[in-house]
Each structure stands twice: as structure tokens, then as C-alpha cells.
Amino acid sequence: LLLSRLLDLLYPPRCLVCGLATPAGGTCPACTLELPWNTHSCRRCALPLLADGNCITCEYAPPPWELALVPFRYALPVSHIIQAFKFQRRMDRGAWLGARLQEAAENLPGEALPQALVAVPLHPSRQRQRGFNQAATLASALARSLRIEDASSHLERRRRTRPQSALSAEHRRSNVDGAFAVHTPRRRSRAPTWPPRTLQHVAVVDDVVTTGATAAAVARLLHRHGIERVDLWCCARALAVPPLTQTDNRAPGQ
Numbered sequence: 001l002l003l004s005r006l007l008d009l010l011y012p013p014r015c016l017v018c019g020l021a022t023p024a025g026g027t028c029p030a031c032t033l034e035l036p037w038n039t040h041s042c043r044r045c046a047l048p049l050l051a052d053g054n055c056i057t058c059e060y061a062p063p064p065w066e067l068a069l070v071p072f073r074y075a076l077p078v079s080h081i082i083q084a085f086k087f088q089r090r091m092d093r094g095a096w097l098g099a100r101l102q103e104a105a106e107n108l109p110g111e112a113l114p115q116a117l118v119a120v121p122l123h124p125s126r127q128r129q130r131g132f133n134q135a136a137t138l139a140s141a142l143a144r145s146l147r148i149e150d151a152s153s154h155l156e157r158r159r160r161t162r163p164q165s166a167l168s169a170e171h172r173r174s175n176v177d178g179a180f181a182v183h184t185p186r187r188r189s190r191a192p193t194w195p196p197r198t199l200q201h202v203a204v205v206d207d208v209v210t211t212g213a214t215a216a217a218v219a220r221l222l223h224r225h226g227i228e229r230v231d232l233w234c235c236a237r238a239l240a241v242p243p244l245t246q247t248d249n250r251a252p253g254q
């Protein structure tokens with residue numbers, strides 16, 4: 001502790017954005033104000049809006065999750081912070097992003113926290129390539145600080161999918177449909193089946209949401225396994241190009 005204080009004196013934490021010495025760490029007050037906060041957005045899909053409420057797409061074809069908690073729009077400098085975390089394993093960036101999600105979760109007026117978090121799983125080969133799953137790192141830190149369960153290990157990605165960013169909105173859904181599964185314990189294992197009946201409210205955690213096709217595939221899977229309410233927790237909302245289409249957002253059973 002003494003050593004870390006001494007180090008702070010010698011090398012004070014610097015703002016993640018402008019590099020100015022920032023005793024509290026994270027971003028300096030000026031940069032914090034300038035961040036692309038997703039202040040007014042659709043409650044269902046987090047699309048930026050001029051006022052709170054639901055966007056037109058969600059009015060007609062709501063996504064298979066109930067609420068999207070997404071503190072930022074995917075724009076500079078947040079996009080750089082996410083990329084440094086994801087591709088250069090800058091864990092300080094990941095911790096900062098997780099703390100912003102935690103604040104957003106704690107400031108949700110009149111909304112219950114989920115009982116458990118599940119990260120969008122990576123395919124094992126992709127995870128080996130990248131060295132870690134950024135969504136799982138976020139989910140485990142959030143679960144710890146909010147004192148809820150991290151159920152990420154119960155989900156798996158069975159099929160290796162093409163990167164969603166390379167596909168049109170239409171192809172994104174078919175790319176991820178059926179890619180995820182609830183992990184089945186080995187035969188003769190005594191592990192109880194998941195989810196237990198008492199688990200009714202889960203949030204899916206990912207770094208960026210674009211068309212929402214990946215999150216929707218995970219949400220539909222959780223619904224099929226009897227989870228009543230699924231929310232979506234993401235660091236940033238990117239604008240889908242082309243814009244969200246109805247086929248990307250059909251509720252289960254439609």
C-alpha cells in the first residue's frame with residue numbers, strides 16, 4: 001500500500017484520453033464531460049434518441065431483451081478505449097469500462113438488477129487467438145462489484161462465426177443463429193442442469209452492440225431455457241449500417 005502511494009506520487013495516474021495527471025485515475029474532469037455519453041436513448045435497443053423512450057423500430061419489432069444498458073455511443077475516444085482493451089489487452093481500459101457500466105447499472109431508476117450476468121462467449125479458437133474474452137472479463141468484474149452471479153461459464157459458442165462487422169445486417173442474424181448453446185455437463189457428472197428455476201432475470205454482457213444480432217441470439221437461447229427476463233449490458237452502441245432492420249429484431253416466436 002505504501003509502495004503504491006509512493007508510486008502514485010512519482011507517477012500519478014494519467015487521464016486515459018489526454019494524458020494529464022489525474023489523481024483519481026480514469027479520465028480527467030474535462031475529458032469526462034466530452035465523452036460520447038449515450039444520455040438519451042431507446043430503452044430497448046439503446047439507439048441514440050433526442051429524448052428517452054422507445055425508438056420506432058422497437059415499438060413495432062422489439063428485440064428479445066427487455067432493457068439495454070449502454071452508457072456510451074461508439075465514438076472517439078471510447079472506441080479507442082474499447083479497442084485497446086480488446087486487441088491490446090489493456091486491462092486498465094477494461095476496468096474503466098466496467099466501472100462505467102457499473103455506475104449505469106446502479107443509477108437505473110426503478111429497475112431491478114439481474115440475478116446473474118452472462119458474457120457473450122467467444123469460440124474457443126477465437127479466444128485462443130485473442131488470449132481472453134473481453135466480454136467475460138467485463139462480466140466477471142461487474143458480477144463481483146455488484147455482488148451478483150457470473151454465469152458466463154454456462155454458455156458456449158459451438159460454431160465459429162464470421163466476424164459480424166464484415167456482414168450486412170441481414171446476414172448477421174443467420175450468421176449467429178444457433179451458434180450458442182447452454183453448456184451441457186459431461187455424462188454422469190453430478191452438476192445440476194442450468195439454469196435453475198429460480199433464475200429468472202439475466203443480463204447478457206458484451207463490449208459493443210451494433211445490429212444486436214449476436215445479443216439477440218444469446219437472448220433467444222436464454223428464453224428457450226426458461227429465463228423470463230433478459231437485459232443487455234454493453235459498453236457502447238454503434239450505429240448499424242444499414243440501419244436496424246426488422247429481421248434483426250424479431251422477438252422470439254415471431
Ligand SMILES: [Zn+2]
Pocket residue numbers: 015016017018019020027028029030031032
Ligand atoms: Zn483528459
Ligand SMILES: [Zn+2]
Pocket residue numbers: 042043044045046047054055056057058059
Ligand atoms: Zn429501439
